[in-house]
Amino acid sequence: MQTAVQPVTQRQTNVFVTNKEELRWVDASRPGLRLAAAHEDRDSGRFLGLLGFDPLSSSGLHQHVDIAFSYVLSGGLTDYAGTTVAGQMGINMPGATHDAIAYMPSLMASRLDGPVLYWPDPSRENAPHLHAGGRDAKFTNPKPEESPDVSITVMGIQPFPCSVGGVMRRLICDYSGTPHDFRNSALTMIPGTRVPPFRTKAPIEIFMIGGGAKINGQLALGGGFCVIEAGTQVEFSSDFGAYLIAWSEAPVEWLDGKRTDLFGF
Numbered sequence: 001m002q003t004a005v006q007p008v009t010q011r012q013t014n015v016f017v018t019n020k021e022e023l024r025w026v027d028a029s030r031p032g033l034r035l036a037a038a039h040e041d042r043d044s045g046r047f048l049g050l051l052g053f054d055p056l057s058s059s060g061l062h063q064h065v066d067i068a069f070s071y072v073l074s075g076g077l078t079d080y081a082g083t084t085v086a087g088q089m090g091i092n093m094p095g096a097t098h099d100a101i102a103y104m105p106s107l108m109a110s111r112l113d114g115p116v117l118y119w120p121d122p123s124r125e126n127a128p129h130l131h132a133g134g135r136d137a138k139f140t141n142p143k144p145e146e147s148p149d150v151s152i153t154v155m156g157i158q159p160f161p162c163s164v165g166g167v168m169r170r171l172i173c174d175y176s177g178t179p180h181d182f183r184n185s186a187l188t189m190i191p192g193t194r195v196p197p198f199r200t201k202a203p204i205e206i207f208m209i210g211g212g213a214k215i216n217g218q219l220a221l222g223g224g225f226c227v228i229e230a231g232t233q234v235e236f237s238s239d240f241g242a243y244l245i246a247w248s249e250a251p252v253e254w255l256d257g258k259r260t261d262l263f264g265f
């Protein structure tokens with residue numbers, strides 16, 4: 001009797017797609033605030049996910065220890081320096097110190113590279129801080145002459161020629177002024193785009209603003225997230241177009257030749 005040897009197909013488990021229907025919303029520690037994490041690490045303060053604000057809800061006074069990104073999807077957030085509105089990326093540099101309030105129902109995609117300090121508030125409810133890894137501390141503003149936010153209209157950035165056909169890249173932030181050499185870029189992929197295969201040397205985090213893309217066979221759609229771990233061989237394509245923001249922590253390694261980096265290194 002002949003025994004057939006079954007091929008073993010190893011499913012790629014180092015690409016994690018969280019579409020909007022799979023996000024789990026939890027109330028944060030102040031009224032009218034909620035968060036839905038796609039990825040978080042409360043020890044390091046790293047976070048990727050959505051934040052929601054009801055009108056007249058506020059974050060409370062806090063200080064960013066590391067860089068923070070808030071891409072505003074609807075509404076806006078106001079602090080003493082002004083308002084960041086829909087379509088803008090609000091960036092808080094290390095040391096940024098403020099209290100932000102929403103006057104409209106507001107939704108944002110957020111990425112934190114480190115913890116956030118909250119001014120102690122005895123009335124605070126026993127629930128997670130709005131920011132992952134939030135911790136209580138007293139502080140002063142180390143750079144009072146600098147704005148606590150840089151607000152960038154993403155579609156207003158001149159797109160950069162990209163080495164991959166069908167992809168336009170807008171470099172939002174090159175992390176200068178932080179301890180990291182990462183890149184935050186927006187990519188537009190026209191329908192039918194096939195990115196040549198590459199391998200990651202460090203994590204890549206993605207928020208899909210509109211349309212959708214397939215990453216190793218998993219479809220990430222508008223309102224969804226994707227986390228790609230280091231050391232992953234990636235097939236990345238879009239059949240019907242995609243508009244996304246990505247945080248990449250090292251240049252990718254192209255598997256079929258030399259070309260410039262996809263995310264702007």
Ligand SMILES: [Fe+2]
Pocket residue numbers: 062064068092098100
């Ligand atoms: Fe903030």
